[in-house]
Amino acid sequence: MEFTKITNKRMNEEYYRIKHGSGLEIIVYPKKGFNSAYASIGTKFGSIYSKFIFDGKEVTVPDGTAHYLEHKLFESEDGDAFSKYAKVGASANAYTSFDMTCYLFSCTDNFKKSLEILFDLVQSPYFTNETVAKEQGIISQEIKMYDDSPDWRVMMNLFNGLYHNHPINKDIAGSVETIAKITPEILYECYSAYYNLNNMVLAVVGAADPYEVLAIADEKLKPSKKVDTKVIFPDEPYDIVKNYTEQILPVGLPQFELGFKENGADGYATNKELVTTSILLNAFIGESSELYRRLLDEKLINSGFGSEYLEGLGYRSVIFSGESSDPKAAAEMIRDAAEKIHKNGISQSEFELARKTIYGRLAAGFDHKENIASELINGHFTGRKIFESVEAVAKITLNDVNERLEHQLDADNSCLSVVKSK
Amino acid sequence: MSEFVQRKICNGVTFGSITDDRFKIGRLSATLLVPLSRQTAAANALLSCVLTRSCKRYPNFTALSRKLDSLYGAALYPSVRQIGDYQALTIAVSGIDDAYALDGEFVSAELADLLSSIIFEPDVNGGLFKEEDIEQEKRQLLENIDSEYNDKRYYAVKRCIENMCSDELYSIGRFGSRQDVESLKNADVYAAWERLLSDARVELTMLGNTSPDKAYEGFVKYFGSKPRTIDAVEHTEIVPNEVRYVCENQELSQSKLVMGFRCNYDNDDAAALENSLMSAVLGGTPTSKLFLNVREKQSLCYYCVSRVDNNKGIMLIDSGVETENIDKARDAVLEQLTLLKNGDISDEELTNAKLALKNSLMSSLDSLAALQSYYIGGVLRKNQLTPLKAAELTDKISKERIVELANKVQLDTVFTLRGN
Numbered sequence: 001m002e003f004t005k006i007t008n009k010r011m012n013e014e015y016y017r018i019k020h021g022s023g024l025e026i027i028v029y030p031k032k033g034f035n036s037a038y039a040s041i042g043t044k045f046g047s048i049y050s051k052f053i054f055d056g057k058e059v060t061v062p063d064g065t066a067h068y069l070e071h072k073l074f075e076s077e078d079g080d081a082f083s084k085y086a087k088v089g090a091s092a093n094a095y096t097s098f099d100m101t102c103y104l105f106s107c108t109d110n111f112k113k114s115l116e117i118l119f120d121l122v123q124s125p126y127f128t129n130e131t132v133a134k135e136q137g138i139i140s141q142e143i144k145m146y147d148d149s150p151d152w153r154v155m156m157n158l159f160n161g162l163y164h165n166h167p168i169n170k171d172i173a174g175s176v177e178t179i180a181k182i183t184p185e186i187l188y189e190c191y192s193a194y195y196n197l198n199n200m201v202l203a204v205v206g207a208a209d210p211y212e213v214l215a216i217a218d219e220k221l222k223p224s225k226k227v228d229t230k231v232i233f234p235d236e237p238y239d240i241v242k243n244y245t246e247q248i249l250p251v252g253l254p255q256f257e258l259g260f261k262e263n264g265a266d267g268y269a270t271n272k273e274l275v276t277t278s279i280l281l282n283a284f285i286g287e288s289s290e291l292y293r294r295l296l297d298e299k300l301i302n303s304g305f306g307s308e309y310l311e312g313l314g315y316r317s318v319i320f321s322g323e324s325s326d327p328k329a330a331a332e333m334i335r336d337a338a339e340k341i342h343k344n345g346i347s348q349s350e351f352e353l354a355r356k357t358i359y360g361r362l363a364a365g366f367d368h369k370e371n372i373a374s375e376l377i378n379g380h381f382t383g384r385k386i387f388e389s390v391e392a393v394a395k396i397t398l399n400d401v402n403e404r405l406e407h408q409l410d411a412d413n414s415c416l417s418v419v420k421s422k
Numbered sequence: 423m424s425e426f427v428q429r430k431i432c433n434g435v436t437f438g439s440i441t442d443d444r445f446k447i448g449r450l451s452a453t454l455l456v457p458l459s460r461q462t463a464a465a466n467a468l469l470s471c472v473l474t475r476s477c478k479r480y481p482n483f484t485a486l487s488r489k490l491d492s493l494y495g496a497a498l499y500p501s502v503r504q505i506g507d508y509q510a511l512t513i514a515v516s517g518i519d520d521a522y523a524l525d526g527e528f529v530s531a532e533l534a535d536l537l538s539s540i541i542f543e544p545d546v547n548g549g550l551f552k553e554e555d556i557e558q559e560k561r562q563l564l565e566n567i568d569s570e571y572n573d574k575r576y577y578a579v580k581r582c583i584e585n586m587c588s589d590e591l592y593s594i595g596r597f598g599s600r601q602d603v604e605s606l607k608n609a610d611v612y613a614a615w616e617r618l619l620s621d622a623r624v625e626l627t628m629l630g631n632t633s634p635d636k637a638y639e640g641f642v643k644y645f646g647s648k649p650r651t652i653d654a655v656e657h658t659e660i661v662p663n664e665v666r667y668v669c670e671n672q673e674l675s676q677s678k679l680v681m682g683f684r685c686n687y688d689n690d691d692a693a694a695l696e697n698s699l700m701s702a703v704l705g706g707t708p709t710s711k712l713f714l715n716v717r718e719k720q721s722l723c724y725y726c727v728s729r730v731d732n733n734k735g736i737m738l739i740d741s742g743v744e745t746e747n748i749d750k751a752r753d754a755v756l757e758q759l760t761l762l763k764n765g766d767i768s769d770e771e772l773t774n775a776k777l778a779l780k781n782s783l784m785s786s787l788d789s790l791a792a793l794q795s796y797y798i799g800g801v802l803r804k805n806q807l808t809p810l811k812a813a814e815l816t817d818k819i820s821k822e823r824i825v826e827l828a829n830k831v832q833l834d835t836v837f838t839l840r841g842n
Contacts (some may be wrong), residue, residue: 134721141744149574286487299558
């Protein structure tokens with residue numbers, strides 16, 4: 001077992017990293033004076049892990065399997081986890097994203113019992129034909145709810161406009177048809193391939209003590225033998241599928257997302273790349289930018305407008321989203337500005353302002369337990385360390401940003417997705 | 423962290439602060455509370471947007487945004503909400519604690535200064551704001567109202583309330599109506615600014631690591647000398663005589679069912695807590711009657727949640743259901759309420775609901791945003807409890823009291839947003 005303490009002077013923060021004998025990576029991040037503890041255990045198995053090699057054999061699972069497995073793991077032979085957590089007063093949840101599944105709880109009391117429930121939950125799969133079939137009703141209703149959500153639809157349609165083959169273009173929950181094909185055998189196989197403690201990480205943030213967590217882990221965790229699982233992604237060309245996509249839904253104001261696809265073949269982005277992109281986007285289209293003001297003046301966006309960087313194994317895109325009475329005109333203005341910025345670059349003064357902004361936002365992130373836990377889990381899976389970003393932003397130069405720009409915001413490789421009413 | 427310390431600045435103006443060294447971001451806010459009124463709600467809402475767009479010192483949106491960026495991406499934002507029959511307009515700034523500024527700047531002092539400039543020194547001329555600011559913010563507020571229709575869950579709840587409380591101030595809504603916003607003139611917004619500064623009840627809060635004294639003194643200077651007349655709304659007890667059914671159709675995969683009830687109204691914070699526990703037992707947690715029975719056992723809806731508005735005395739149960747199950751879900755919800763009224767509550771149900779409520783109260787102590795929202799949300803009630811005190815009191819609430827409160831719950835309106 002390795003036990004390491006990691007500190008950061010600039011942020012006045014510290015945490016502990018334990019490589020536990022069972023195979024689990026444990027990270028304990030105490031926040032002095034906090035009343036509640038937030039714990040989240042994650043496995044690197046999300047909706048895009050639909051094809052993999054496990055035990056020497058190639059496995060393809062129906063879309064929506066990771067999410068289905070998350071729902072079913074919440075139930076074991078002796079009842080569902082929600083009611084176990086309720087008895088000890090913890091508030092619990094779970095979620096499946098494109099690239100991971102996490103199970104979490106937050107409590108101000110009974111931490112030991114809550115963590116025991118969490119450890120039991122991920123170590124005791126129980127799937128029968130009957131329990132698997134029972135979940136189809138609830139998940140179908142969840143899928144239908146997302147079908148009515150313009151936020152969700154405009155994003156998924158964008159991914160379908162950007163990605164030819166990468167499974168990021170499939171709904172996380174799958175469809176009513178694909179989940180009908182899920183069986184207990186499929187769930188057990190995914191469980192064996194991905195719910196192995198060597199592939200998982202636990203982050204505990206807030207009112208937590210590393211030695212207490214370690215003692216509970218010693219007691220509850222059964223050592224896992226390493227398994228050999230390798231995800232397979234289809235080849236994805238640089239080019240987009242189409243530059244415009246549209247869906248009709250009952251909305252009061254059209255919603256849009258404009259995505260700029262990048263080469264995603266290089267694995268996960270580094271912290272330095274992420275920070276550089278944040279600075280670049282802030283200078284390009286943040287609230288203090290000239291472009292943002294022009295979009296406002298032309299009545300093309302409102303205060304709901306925002307930008308984000310979506311990246312993971314095999315996909316990287318910059319995405320702008322908002323509501324607009326004229327999404328096409330908004331997209332045109334942004335695409336034109338993207339072409340111009342490639343010619344002129346970012347100025348020193350724009351860079352300085354954006355750098356300060358991003359530094360402040362990163363510092364703010366350390367106030368929130370949920371954010372810290374998600375950074376730690378993400379960081380474990382992607383090789384990014386939580387304090388690298390604030391250090392990177394303090395040292396970054398204008399040159400770094402303008403170099404990064406060369407690989408981003410290619411207006412010829414962008415797609416506009418719109419959801420509007422009839 | 424310190425307790426929430428309240429200091430009275432003058433009649434109707436209070437400054438509350440918590441000094442806490444656990445956080446890297448500090449928050450300062452001013453909340454102006456006025457009774458909801460059809461004549462003024464829209465102008466007040468638009469005013470809060472216009473104020474945060476520019477001021478005399480930073481006379482346009484870009485200049486103000488650059489100032490905020492230079493303060494390490496400080497945030498300045500308006501929020502408009504409804505607290506019972508009152509409209510609450512909050513203007514908040516939040517930014518990095520001085521200890522973390524890269525070049526040793528005094529960010530907190532600048533933020534306090536900025537908030538005062540925003541509220542007291544807007545860029546006005548001859549009794550008018552800049553026309554461009556009014557036009558821009560009016561468009562954005564209208565778009566904001568239009569897009570409430572996009573979120574079907576939110577929209578259904580809003581429509582239920584509009585129907586249920588159609589003759590009450592409560593139905594005016596936080597922004598007033600779309601038409602009211604559309605017909606606003608520059609002078610209406612200016613009048614709203616003058617009126618609010620002289621007559622609104624004002625709650626100032628400062629939370630974070632900086633000593634609040636300087637900011638407090640600053641506000642004393644601005645508010646100190648002026649006499650204020652504060653309007654108040656009396657609570658009106660409403661007894662529904664027959665249930666109102668309202669249905670709208672939309673092209674949707676999932677229907678929404680929202681049931682509006684009248685429930686106990688008591689201005690005392692401890693009584694509000696009891697009502698919240700009653701709602702938690704019925705449908706506020708994953709072990710509540712509604713979750714376990716209507717969702718889990720009967721699979722009638724994807725979500726089915728109850729919540730009370732203690733500032734108004736209403737309870738709402740909202741759910742996402744398949745169209746064919748709307749009637750079944752409604753009956754199933756009412757069946758669970760009847761069980762509650764009949765005292766069919768196990769010790770486990772009551773204990774679990776108490777634990778969940780206490781966990782949420784105690785967790786709010788770990789977030790300045792949650793604390794701010796907790797204190798402002800309860801500002802109209804008497805004998806306001808700290809989260810810690812409320813958690814202690816929760817333990818003492820009896821099953822009999824829950825049953826008594828459940829028996830005050832009466833169905834008023836059923837709103838259905840019917841899909842395909």
